Amino acid sequence: MQRLAFKMKLNNGQREAYKKRHDQLWPELKQLLKDNGVSEYSIFLDEETSTLFAFQKVSGEGGSQDLADNPVVKKWWDFMADIMETNPDNSPVSIPLEELFYLE
Template sequence: MIRKAFVMTVYPDKHEEYEKRHNDIWPEMVEELRKHGASNYSIFLDKHTSQLFGYIEVADEETWRKMDSTEINQKWWAFMEPVMETHSDNSPVSRGLKEVFHMD
């Protein structure tokens, strides 16, 4: 498995809505994530900074990269656009983080 971590930003007044939307994540979105090799996926919120910290494990980079272009992912990005910082294509503004330590 490949461990990936990233940060994003939710709007300060949308913390609860962001969490609600993820609590009610569409089953077809979860299915597509798994189909593209995702597992052990978590997102954490720092309420003081409105920063989101995401962690996911993927089976391989090539399969994972294909997730962005799926119809359900595009629909999810459009659904999430009102509550977080996004690019013009509705993809989340996200910065990958470099792993500097890991312990099993």
């Protein structure tokens, strides 16, 4: 089991929109993540900096960041592009974080 973490950036004033959209996560996206080995996925917000910190446990080689070619993922990116920092293809700007400590 891998533990992956990354950070993204939420546009100012978009906390409630981000939370609402994730509270209503599309069933097909949830299933896609599970089918690709994502067993836990949490996203935290640092309201002071609008930084999103994401953590996921993944079985296998990849995580949610490796589903870029999937049409459901692309549709989700388009849906989220107005409230967060994105790349030209509407994927979220995502910076992987290195794990330096883990207490089991």
